[in-house]
Amino acid sequence: MTETPAFPSTRPGRCPFDPATGYAELRETDGLAKVSTPAGVDAFLISRYDDVRAVLADRRMSSQSAPSGHMEPQLDRQREVESGSILQNDGAQHTRLRRLLTSEFTVKRVQALRPRIVELIEDHLDAMLASDGPVDLIEAFALPIPSLVICELLGVPYAERDEFQRRSAILVAVDVDQETADQAFEELGEYVAGLVLAKQAKREDDLLSRLITRSEEQDEPLTVEELVSIAVVLLIAGHETTANMIGLSTLALLRDPDQLDALRNNPELAPSAVEEMLRYLSVIQFGLFRQVQEDIPLGDETIKAGEYLIAALAVGNRDERMFPDPDRIDLSRKASKHLAFGFGPHQCLGQQLARVELQEVFSRLYRRIPTLRLAVPFEEIKFKNNTIVYGVTALPVTWDR
Numbered sequence: 001m002t003e004t005p006a007f008p009s010t011r012p013g014r015c016p017f018d019p020a021t022g023y024a025e026l027r028e029t030d031g032l033a034k035v036s037t038p039a040g041v042d043a044f045l046i047s048r049y050d051d052v053r054a055v056l057a058d059r060r061m062s063s064q065s066a067p068s069g070h071m072e073p074q075l076d077r078q079r080e081v082e083s084g085s086i087l088q089n090d091g092a093q094h095t096r097l098r099r100l101l102t103s104e105f106t107v108k109r110v111q112a113l114r115p116r117i118v119e120l121i122e123d124h125l126d127a128m129l130a131s132d133g134p135v136d137l138i139e140a141f142a143l144p145i146p147s148l149v150i151c152e153l154l155g156v157p158y159a160e161r162d163e164f165q166r167r168s169a170i171l172v173a174v175d176v177d178q179e180t181a182d183q184a185f186e187e188l189g190e191y192v193a194g195l196v197l198a199k200q201a202k203r204e205d206d207l208l209s210r211l212i213t214r215s216e217e218q219d220e221p222l223t224v225e226e227l228v229s230i231a232v233v234l235l236i237a238g239h240e241t242t243a244n245m246i247g248l249s250t251l252a253l254l255r256d257p258d259q260l261d262a263l264r265n266n267p268e269l270a271p272s273a274v275e276e277m278l279r280y281l282s283v284i285q286f287g288l289f290r291q292v293q294e295d296i297p298l299g300d301e302t303i304k305a306g307e308y309l310i311a312a313l314a315v316g317n318r319d320e321r322m323f324p325d326p327d328r329i330d331l332s333r334k335a336s337k338h339l340a341f342g343f344g345p346h347q348c349l350g351q352q353l354a355r356v357e358l359q360e361v362f363s364r365l366y367r368r369i370p371t372l373r374l375a376v377p378f379e380e381i382k383f384k385n386n387t388i389v390y391g392v393t394a395l396p397v398t399w400d401r
Contacts, residue, residue, distance in 0.1 A: 004042055007035040007070065007310070009286065009385075016383050017252050017281060018327065019314040023047060027315050032299045035310070037070040038174070043289070043308035044301070049323075049339070051298070052316035055309055057344035061290035064088050067346070068388045070289040070310055071174040084226030087233055087346070094345065097230065100215055100222070101349060104153075104207050110352040113149070117360050120148050125368050134375035137395040141365070142246035143239065146357055150238030153353075154231060155206025156195060163191045168236040174286075175386040189228055192235070196227045207234075234350070241283055242354050244384070244391030246361055249277045251381065251395060252329065253366070254374060259329050263366060270363040273331040274355055277362075279338035280329055282314035285390035288342060313339045371400040 008022035026033045027047035035045045046055050055061060064081050066072070066088055081088045086097045103109070124141050131140075147165065151158040170176055170184040196208065203209040208231060215222040222230070253260040263273050288311045292303050303309065316339045318326040323335065341348035348354070366372060374381075375396040382393045 004034050004036045007037045007043075007045070007286075009038070009071075011383070011385060015327075017248075019282070019312070019318060020285070023312060023315040024318065027312075027319065030299065032301055037308075037310070039070050039072045041070070041308055043070055043310050044298070044303060045287075045310050045312055046298075047312045047315040047319075049316040049319035049321060052311045052313065052339055053343050055290065055298075055311050056288065056339075056342055056346070058296070059090075059345065060293045060296055061309065062090050062293050063288075063290060063346055064090060065289055065291050065308070067288045068174075068284075068286055070308065071286050071388065073174075073178075082225065082229045084222065084229030085233070086230060086349070090345075096220065097226075098345075098349065100211060100218070100220075101230070103214075104210070105349050105352055107352050110356050113153070113353070114356050114360065116152070117145075117149060117357055118364075120145055121360050121364055125364065129369065134396050134398040137250060137397045138243065138247045138392065139394070142250075142395070143243045145246070145361065146239040146242035146354075149353070149357060150235060153207050153238070154195075154234060155199065155204055155208050156235065160191075164188055164235045165239070168240055169387075171236060172240055172388045173386055174388060185232075188232055188235075192228045192231045193224060196224055196231065199227075200224075237348075238350060238353070240389045242357050244283050244389050245277070245281065245354070245358060247395045248281050248283065248391050249358075249362075250365070250372075250397075251374075251392060252277070252281065254372070255378070256329050259331050260366060263331055263362060264370060267363040267367060269331055270359045271355075272333065272335070273362050274358040275335040275338060276329060276331050276333050277358075278340035279317045279323065279333075279335040281390070282317045282338075282340050283390045284313055284340070284342075284388065286310075286388060287312040287314070288346075311339075311342075313342065369399045372397055373399065 008020040011018065011020050026045055031048040031051055033045045034042055037043050046052050083093065086094065089097065124144060128135055128140055147161050148158055151161065167184040167188040170181060199208045200212055203213060263269050290309045290311065292305055292307050292309065294305045296303050320326050341351040375398040384391045384393060
């Protein structure tokens with residue numbers, strides 16, 4: 001019997017911006033391959049753009065084993081899904097949670113946040129420009145911007161950001177032991193529960209307060225446990241993905257000066273540049289995990305109920321059938337149909353917020369600091385190969401003063 005190959009999770013040395021070694025080969029052979037995952041279960045790896053979209057849109061796929069459950073060394077397939085988990089619940093419960101949250105992330109509401117986002121970006125750029133030496137762009141800029149935005153949106157004191165930033169870093173890592181992960185989750189849950197109880201006692205103008213009120217008005221009040229689960233997901237997703245996109249995009253563009261010059265000289269290019277960098281980098285690097293609820297045909301195979309699939313977002317976004325010359329950055333490319341935010345019923349709820357944050361960063365950072373460059377050799381940059389959300393651990397930069 002042929003041994004099932006291991007899930008490809010190691011990026012090639014030649015280009016750390018490309019998907020893991022082996023993905024492209026699997027896509028070009030039959031687009032469907034059985035792999036052995038770190039969680040100890042075999043799964044079909046879906047790597048073609050059209051197939052990834054089809055799988056994620058199919059309501060016969062369950063997300064209950066967690067979107068990145070295939071990367072958990074000890075996947076508990078019997079673990080009960082929390083009632084407030086918008087990532088893992090399917091069907092009516094997922095619809096209920098998403099319906100309560102959708103109005104907070106409409107295009108109109110997010111656009112209303114743009115002036116405040118611009119203010120935060122400009123303030124942090126001012127502080128960077130006032131500094132004497134090289135700075136870590138992650139610590140000084142990429143992490144604070146989305147963290148401040150999500151804190152203000154949720155009503156979380158930014159002064160207490162260490163409470164969630166340190167623990168969220170543990171929770172998105174794939175190489176921590178279960179005890180450490182459980183402790184981080186418990187501590188973060190306890191912290192957020194305190195915030196939720198305070199919001200229930202005194203409503204303010206923030207998302208959590210509005211969510212509490214809205215659920216009560218619709219005669220389906222959210223429990224403390226549900227509110228905690230929602231808030232934890234929004235806190236983690238609201239800053240981890242965007243912060244890593246800012247850092248990784250900057251590094252990739254510094255390695256592609258022609259495209260960076262085009263963006264710097266044409267700030268109106270920012271919206272298409274954001275979509276292209278989301279496509280090119282696809283920071284949810286290990287894809288999305290799904291379990292089939294009933295037998296379905298897929299290609300030449302029939303996937304049986306109970307079997308697992310991995311929708312490889314990063315590989316689908318490099319499918320030349322959809323994006324010609326996909327391994328090249330082209331900031332003028334029409335890339336808005338990328339898969340970076342997923343697809344289907346579980347598509348990223350906060351995608352419009354992420355777009356606005358990235359658009360304003362792209363239109364301002366490189367224009368205000370036109371000589372921005374690495375302060376260390378590229379070979380010294382450390383990449384997050386061990387986390388669900390790809391990025392760099394630090395990005396030392398400098399510029400002409």
